[in-house]
Amino acid sequence: MPESIPVSQKKVLIIGLDCATPQLVFDKWAAQLPAIASLMNRGSYGLLRSCVPPITVPAWSCMMSGKSPGTLGCYGFRNRCDHSYEGMAFATSRAIKDDRVWDILSRADKKVILVGVPQTYPPTPVNGLMVTCFLTPDTSCQYTYPRELAAEIKARVGDYMLDVDDYRTENKEQILSQIYEMTEKRFSLFKHFLQTRPWDFAMMVEMGIDRMHHGFWKYMDPEHPKYEAGSKFESAIFDYYKFVDDQIAGLLTAVDESTAVLIVSDHGARTMKGGFCINEWLMREGYLAIAEKPAKPLPIGKVKMDWPNTMAWGEGGYYSRLFLNVKGREPQGSIEPGDYERVRTELIEKLEATCDENGRLIGTRVFRPQDIYAHINGVPPDLIAYFGNLAWRSIGSIGLGVIYTFENDMGPDDANHAQDGIFIMHDPQQQTGSPVKRDGLNIADIAPTVLKLLGLAVPADMEGKAIQ
């Protein structure tokens, strides 16, 4: 056990791996990822239950605020601004009105380093530095705080990569090359900051694992409907995890015994069986009507809708958000307010009874926001649906003429998100000797855990609990 470090000198490092999934990290490859395994073996680990929905936005903000999507009023990458049919806004940093950990730490005079944490664009002032996320249009925008940091980044790593370009391509070599370059630059930059800046709390989020899962899962997983045995990309995901592990090993050389290290992910991953065309299904069931059939599949926003005869519509994505068309709430509402709960319940029952193309129940789960969030702010969806418990993505386009599809409407995609991410913590001040597996961890627990490690009080309105 190292000498006890006063809490005032303690540091916390978070390595965020978007979409890092427990069945690969903890089960399949644990022995082959030595840096990650060394932290697990000397600390604790477990499944980290994500929020509903388990999507990058809002999940990382839930993690770092200790609050649910309902409290944050942020239910996905785009949220309704009002009850109009068109009013959707991207969930940038300005959508988050609650404190995230770095806001609290900055006010407490703790120094912070933030690189790539989702929902940090546009950058906000912190007591330290911030490099924003892939919601930044490009690096010609102000993507750092302070602004002048951008010149140092350019000098250090050249053109900083916020994300990969042209992701929906069959040119897998090109995607691989971009993902590796992006990851190498982000880790290198983060390590540079760790070594050249004073800090109490440092956090980076690497998006590469998520991009690898969506782009290469079918080559790895024999359970995937399009599995290609013997593909040259069969080990692409494993090779990349090894690469990330090497990068983590490099980072760990920059921290000392005063630093608690956490590796976390915002959700996991699972094979994607196909797409469920939510608006086609709603049409078939009589809940959605269009004024004019499109000549080719179009996003619902581009379709001429028959709103007075529409009761519900849905959004596409890894899950679906459904909205009801309520009289007096939506501009051309069709559901009497008194019928709202009846229609909502009817939709839940019908959706949860949906079967696949062979007539087998797929295990769809549908949530009412009021049942899963303690508070509801902003304009929530009326329902949140996981088709096949996230084995199927939601296809929002209209004009496909089918309920099930085996191609994403935006191009190839091999994996969907899963509810559980990973949690690994090694605190040199709390050596365990052997790995401790923890149960019941929630994504909202991370923010209070960070505050507790740094000796700060946990605000009473945080919904998570500090992991002891």
Added chain:
Amino acid sequence: MGTTNIGVVLTGMAPQQQAEVAGLLTAELKKRVCGAVCVITDLSTGASAQEILQALEKNGVIPAAAGDEPVYSAAEEEKIRKRLEDLGYL
């Protein structure tokens, strides 16, 4: 910007006006700076909260407020929409 400790002294105001300006200033400064904000109301200047904030901005003490202007231009918004669609999020 590191931690910023700001003290603002309000003078020459009626007590009610002083309290109102102090409240506005405190709320606005807390949004924009990392650090302690201290608005002292028992002394005395006559400037409005807006004038004081503008002076602090002009002198680089606090960053400019995030205004109501949209985060993205139309072209940027289209770029983000396309990126998120390509990535499967939408």
